[in-house]
Amino acid sequence: MESDVDVVLSHRFDNGADFWAGPGPKIYVGNPFSTVGSLLILHELEVDEEHEAVAGALDLVLSACREDGRIRLGPKTPMYPCYSAEAARAAARFGLAEHPSLRNTADYFAAQIHEDGGWRCSFSRFGRGPETECSNPGATLNALDFLRHYPEYRVGNPVADGAVETLLAHWTTRAPAGPCHWGIGTKFLQVEYPFLRYNIFYFVYVLSFFPVAASDPRFREAYGELCAKVDADGSLVSENPHRRLGRLELCRRGRPSEAASRRLAEIRERIASNDAR
Numbered sequence: 001m002e003s004d005v006d007v008v009l010s011h012r013f014d015n016g017a018d019f020w021a022g023p024g025p026k027i028y029v030g031n032p033f034s035t036v037g038s039l040l041i042l043h044e045l046e047v048d049e050e051h052e053a054v055a056g057a058l059d060l061v062l063s064a065c066r067e068d069g070r071i072r073l074g075p076k077t078p079m080y081p082c083y084s085a086e087a088a089r090a091a092a093r094f095g096l097a098e099h100p101s102l103r104n105t106a107d108y109f110a111a112q113i114h115e116d117g118g119w120r121c122s123f124s125r126f127g128r129g130p131e132t133e134c135s136n137p138g139a140t141l142n143a144l145d146f147l148r149h150y151p152e153y154r155v156g157n158p159v160a161d162g163a164v165e166t167l168l169a170h171w172t173t174r175a176p177a178g179p180c181h182w183g184i185g186t187k188f189l190q191v192e193y194p195f196l197r198y199n200i201f202y203f204v205y206v207l208s209f210f211p212v213a214a215s216d217p218r219f220r221e222a223y224g225e226l227c228a229k230v231d232a233d234g235s236l237v238s239e240n241p242h243r244r245l246g247r248l249e250l251c252r253r254g255r256p257s258e259a260a261s262r263r264l265a266e267i268r269e270r271i272a273s274n275d276a277r
Contacts, residue, residue: 004045004248008038009053019057026074027060028083032196032242035060036073039090044194044250044259049094061091065101069108080121081112085142097149106150109143110159117162119143121179136178137170138198141206145195148209161212167203168218190240191229193251193260199240200226201260208267214274223271226264236260 011033015022020030020038027035035057047054064071064087070079071087088105096102114120118135140163147153153160170177174184182198192199204226207213231237235256245251250259 002247004250005042005047007247008033008041008045011038012053019053019060021057021060022074024075025060025064026077027057027064027087028073028077032244036087036090037196039094040196041194041245041248041250043090043093049096054094058091058094058096061087062096062099062101065105067104069104069106071105080139081109081119082121082136082139082142084108085119085139085146089142089146092146092149097146102146106147106153109147113159113162116166118166119163132179132181134177135166136180137167137182138180139178140166141198141203144210145202145206148206154210155212160210164207164210164213167207168213168216171203171218171222187240189225191226191236191238191260192240192242193236193238193257193263196242201236201263205263205267208270211274211277214271223267226267230264231256234261236264 012018012020014020014033015026015030017023017025020033020035021027022029031037032041039054039057042054049055049058061071064073066072069084071084072079073083073087077083084105088102091099091102109119112119114135116135118137118140120135121139144160144163147160170184176183188198189200191201193201195202195205200222204219204223207219213219229236229239233256235258238251238253238255238257238260241251241253251257
């Protein structure tokens with residue numbers, strides 16, 4: 001029987017180069033089976049950094065890092081905060097947060113906060129309106145997913161705390177925000193796994209690392225809505241997987257996901273630990 005890891009590896013050359021990259025290299029083409037996306041999936045499948053394909057993909061990410069902390073995902077790709085955050089969070093999950101290049105990326109995010117506390121890309125695909133002046137909730141969540149790997153950002157850090165507040169405020173307003181019009185609607189409220197896109201499961205998972213969020217009633221409301229998705233056996237069911245991940249047992253639509261349920265258990269443990277303080 002074909003394993004989920006085999007499925008991901010079967011896409012290794014789809015984009016024209018090795019390690020799920022396109023020529024250049026381009027490490028964010030062909031999602032979810034890009035270099036960055038495949039790393040995120042393989043991490044959820046518990047493949048370690050010593051696997052030769054993972055190691056090669058991580059080398060591509062590190063080679064894309066610039067001294068100023070930004071990460072260029074392709075030769076002509078703009079270096080928006082959302083792109084840098086996507087690549088950085090993938091590498092950090094494999095234990096590279098203390099690599100000098102990613103340390104530079106953490107410093108970059110600390111210095112590039114938008115006035116509302118999150119991170120904003122300058123590109124606007126929907127024209128310009130008051131909502132496009134806000135930070136991008138998706139980029140902000142990805143950046144926090146990266147910064148959570150640093151203990152100094154998790155507790156009492158004004159950069160992270162401000163970003164947490166921005167996301168919790170978005171939970172309240174639910175309105176489209178940022179240049180890319182990230183909103184909170186029916187699709188956001190469907191459980192999606194692995195953590196590739198902005199949705200309630202990923203939202204709660206990342207925020208649970210930050211005590212300032214874990215004790216906030218807005219977070220508890222989001223957490224409660226996530227827990228309401230648990231089936232009678234106590235498992236979390238995948239509701240809206242990426243359409244190209246249909247071959248993965250990890251996230252079969254409408255079926256309990258053992259891996260997703262483990263992530264939910266981690267969230268519960270962090271909340272309990274925070275409540276016990």
